[in-house]
């Protein structure tokens with residue numbers, strides 16, 4: 184690995200490798216079938232003394248690594264939520280890697296800071312977020328939620344906990360029973376204690392019940408506890424339930440509580456005007472996060488975090504040791520002051536590449552296709568009566584369960600569905616995941632993969648139906 188001419192040759196080999204990978208992606212099992220340690224045991228235990236040939240490296244990539252990959256960009260990847268990429272995003276990431284810039288402060292790469300500011304402004308317009316909000320790219324929604332809870336804590340304590348540490352208050356944080364585990368992680372890290380995370384009951388469609396939230400807050404206030412933050416979810420991970428933001432925002436306003444919104448997956452749907460109802464009440468929110476790296480065709484990682492007050496955010500995190508002082512301090516956005524990490528990748532570039540390549544209309548068309556595929560799946564799978572829907576289809580996710588004729592108990596059905604999931608995934612043809620809704624084992628299929636088509640979804644339906652008939656035949 185020395186000269187630029189060797190690099191030219193290897194770079195073109197890698198580009199060809201990438202093109203072939205995408206051309207042949209259907210040939211791979213979607214979910215890797217390797218056993219634990221299978222990859223590890225093929226790797227030399229010692230690093231090489233001397234540099235090796237790039238060709239042998241590529242050979243080993245094909246031989247050792249690829250069989251151990253689960254192919255998230257496979258059109259038959261229907262598990263979890265997607266971690267979408269797209270060709271413009273890949274190209275943007277390649278240039279980010281080539282520039283190899285550390286974008287911690289404005290001065291360390293002015294264009295990175297200014298492009299980030301403008302991309303966040305574009306996203307604000309595209310999603311209908313208030314123009315007064317300020318945006319910053321974080322690595323993940325988990326980090327953004329931690330930032331929100333820390334900023335809420337500092338804002339409420341007049342920035343005293345940062346300097347003095349805790350002095351006896353018992354803070355309370357609220358979210359629904361269906362909220363993502365990152366909320367609990369943030370509460371633990373922020374020193375609030377997971378027993379002070381209050382999980383509010385949800386209704387028939389798994390959305391937070393605002394009356395229950397208000398009751399819990401009142402109870403805590405009466406007991407001398409300090410309500411700190413409510414985390415509302417727009418699109419829960421289990422079933423994409425949408426918490427009633429407008430009602431929640433009235434409660435947080437009334438009690439002066441920080442309102443953070445976790446729209447990690449479904450926030451992308453806000454680029455469609457028909458989904459804007461979800462953010463009624465947003466002007467009373469303090470912070471909002473969504474993940475373009477889930478459903479906007481931007482490579483992981485790229486979480487868009489928006490705050491009402493950039494002063495509070497910066498005040499919570501900013502520290503300027505001598506070696507980081509620059510002549511533009513205070514004049515420009517130094518994004519290392521806007522979160523936890525100092526060093527930052529140039530992530531705005533891939534966003535710029537994708538937004539310009541697709542255009543708003545191109546992105547809208549993709550999302551609408553994905554949503555219609557989910558509805559199509561839901562209609563088809565329930566036709567015979569052997570499957571039932573476990574939650575409304577709000578976006579591009581369907582939660583369903585196999586319920587064959589006969590009189591199986593809940594527990595038996597749980598086992599049956601678990602076996603069905605393993606059977607389907609072990610086939611390597613498609614990959615689904617699961618959750619529990621009302622305690623019942625539930626299969627999840629998301630139809631948001633960048634290149635998913637109607638044919639892929641039809642094949643998935645057939646495969647699921649066949650696997651289900653097979654499994655009941657064995658059961659009897």
Ligand SMILES: *Cc1c(COP(=O)(O)O)cnc(C)c1O
Pocket residue numbers: 264322323324325326363365416418419420445446447448474486
């Ligand atoms: C995926 C998801 C998260 C976690 O996202 P990361 O970016 O991986 O931290 C948080 N909340 C919800 C609702 C999610 O769906």
